[in-house]
Amino acid sequence: MPSTLLIRGGTVVNADRAERADVLCREGRIVAVGLDLGVQAGAEVLDAEGLYVMPGGIDPHTHMQLPFMGTVTMDDFYSGTAAGLAGGTTTIIDFVIPDPQEPLMDAYRKWRGWAEKSASDYSFHVAVTWWDDSVHRDMATLVREEGVNSFKHFMAYKNAIMCDDETLVRSFRRALELGAMPTVHAENGELVFLLQQEMKALGVTGPEGHPLSRPPAVEAEAAQRAIAIADVLGVPIYIVHVSCAEAADAIARARARGQRVFGEVLAGHLTVDDSAYRNPDFATAAGHVMSPPFREKSHQEALWRGLQAGHLHTTATDHCTFCAAQKAAGKDDFTRIPNGCGGVEERMMVIWDAGVNSGRLTPSEFVAIASANAAKLFNIYPRKGCITAGADADLVLWDPTATRTLSVKTQKSLGDFNVFEGRTVTGVPTATISQGKVVYLHGDLRAERGAGRYVQRPAFSTHFDAMARWSKLHAPVAVTR
Numbered sequence: 497m498p499s500t501l502l503i504r505g506g507t508v509v510n511a512d513r514a515e516r517a518d519v520l521c522r523e524g525r526i527v528a529v530g531l532d533l534g535v536q537a538g539a540e541v542l543d544a545e546g547l548y549v550m551p552g553g554i555d556p557h558t559h560m561q562l563p564f565m566g567t568v569t570m571d572d573f574y575s576g577t578a579a580g581l582a583g584g585t586t587t588i589i590d591f592v593i594p595d596p597q598e599p600l601m602d603a604y605r606k607w608r609g610w611a612e613k614s615a616s617d618y619s620f621h622v623a624v625t626w627w628d629d630s631v632h633r634d635m636a637t638l639v640r641e642e643g644v645n646s647f648k649h650f651m652a653y654k655n656a657i658m659c660d661d662e663t664l665v666r667s668f669r670r671a672l673e674l675g676a677m678p679t680v681h682a683e684n685g686e687l688v689f690l691l692q693q694e695m696k697a698l699g700v701t702g703p704e705g706h707p708l709s710r711p712p713a714v715e716a717e718a719a720q721r722a723i724a725i726a727d728v729l730g731v732p733i734y735i736v737h738v739s740c741a742e743a744a745d746a747i748a749r750a751r752a753r754g755q756r757v758f759g760e761v762l763a764g765h766l767t768v769d770d771s772a773y774r775n776p777d778f779a780t781a782a783g784h785v786m787s788p789p790f791r792e793k794s795h796q797e798a799l800w801r802g803l804q805a806g807h808l809h810t811t812a813t814d815h816c817t818f819c820a821a822q823k824a825a826g827k828d829d830f831t832r833i834p835n836g837c838g839g840v841e842e843r844m845m846v847i848w849d850a851g852v853n854s855g856r857l858t859p860s861e862f863v864a865i866a867s868a869n870a871a872k873l874f875n876i877y878p879r880k881g882c883i884t885a886g887a888d889a890d891l892v893l894w895d896p897t898a899t900r901t902l903s904v905k906t907q908k909s910l911g912d913f914n915v916f917e918g919r920t921v922t923g924v925p926t927a928t929i930s931q932g933k934v935v936y937l938h939g940d941l942r943a944e945r946g947a948g949r950y951v952q953r954p955a956f957s958t959h960f961d962a963m964a965r966w967s968k969l970h971a972p973v974a975v976t977r
């Protein structure tokens with residue numbers, strides 16, 4: 497396998513511009529971007545005439561090999577990252593989720609072991625699911641020694657991994673001291689729990705009970721609470737999988753006040769609606785059970801507007817695949833259906849098709865929300881998310897005219913369900929390059945087990961210095977850092 501690769505004749509698309517250029521990669525890095533770069537002896541050459549050459553996608557929200565709700569996801573770190581490569585995604589940021597009372601470092605080491613089989617590069621957010629002095633200490637170890645610069649907080653999943661407000665406040669404050677980004681899954685877990693019990697008391701046991709017990713107001717309340725806590729403490733905040741207009745509005749209002757709030761949207765929430773929960777076929781309805789749930793169609797427009805206006809920043813999948821047999825655990829009780837859907841393979845195609853082909857996004861804006869913004873927010877830019885000399889040679893060659901019909905029958909991801917089933921998209925990856933190697937070419941997936949590297953992410957992204965200066969002047973509570 498040659499270690500020099502020349503991608504010739506394409507249009508290189510970065511988040512700030514698109515231009516005709518060749519891209520020369522050597523030993524896993526991009527070494528030159530420019531017109532008419534000469535072919536060197538022994539170099540592999542990819543012809544990109546008529547294609548866009550974009551930074552490999554970054555999916556900042558996946559769950560490979562996740563033990564959850566009494567079972568474990570179908571996709572492990574190999575099959576899940578391989579599926580990502582088939583769809584042009586070359587980096588995932590997954591989650592270490594300690595059980596309550598489990599030391600953070602123990603959980604982190606466990607996940608690092610599981611992830612060694614990854615085919616693409618990967619990194620970890622670490623969830624804070626409980627609090628004591630060891631959590632306070634381990635957060636520092638994770639940031640300073642392991643390159644973790646973001647901590648996740650589940651405001652839902654009562655009696656499991658839900659954070660109470662005390663834990664949120666303590667963890668946000670600690671994250672600020674360490675220069676790490678707090679992130680939240682915004683759903684009010686108390687309300688969800690109450691509504692679930694009420695649904696069941698009314699005799700609603702099927703998947704239709706899932707969205708009924710998680711209405712938009714439940715998400716909006718949690719988003720507003722997290723934003724308010726972050727505002728008081730003077731810490732930036734990133735809200736994962738914003739699914740409804742009310743939560744997007746809460747972010748837009750805070751940003752209009754000058755607060756550093758960032759929002760993530762899932763490919764599924766942008767394109768799939770809640771009608772599936774009323775499908776009489778249990779497997780189909782349960783296959784769509786994830787949290788927050790798919791929403792009425794009107795919410796999709798609000799999410800697209802958020803991406804277009806710039807108050808939502810990244811796109812992800814929450815890739816978390818369970819098969820029909822696993823989903824059947826909730827046959828008689830929707831609260832027992834394992835929550836999660838796939839998408840790591842389809843994200844870029846679905847968002848390109850619905851976003852770029854409709855004129856909502858330019859190709860450069862697509863690169864921003866599919867890759868560059870996540871790299872910036874999680875402080876790995878321009879190593880990732882940018883086609884420039886010195887960056888990792890993680891690239892996708894994109895044919896904007898080719899079409900594909902997405903289906904469980906052709907997906908590389910494991911499992912027996914696809915929430916994008918039957919959707920025909922225009923704009924598909926023809927080749928994916930990871931660390932300078934062609935790992936996918938015209939349908940031929942050459943993912944290598946264990947080839948992916950753990951990506952350390954430095955603390956104190958540029959937002960923290962700005963926040964500290966801003967907080968000195970504006971925050972109700974003075975920042976002592």
Ligand SMILES: NC(=O)NCCC(=O)O
Nearest residue numbers: 786787788814816835836
């Ligand atoms: N999203 C979902 O339904 N499952 C994965 C766990 C989570 O992120 O909430």
Ligand SMILES: [Zn+2]
Nearest residue numbers: 557558559814
């Ligand atoms: Zn998730």
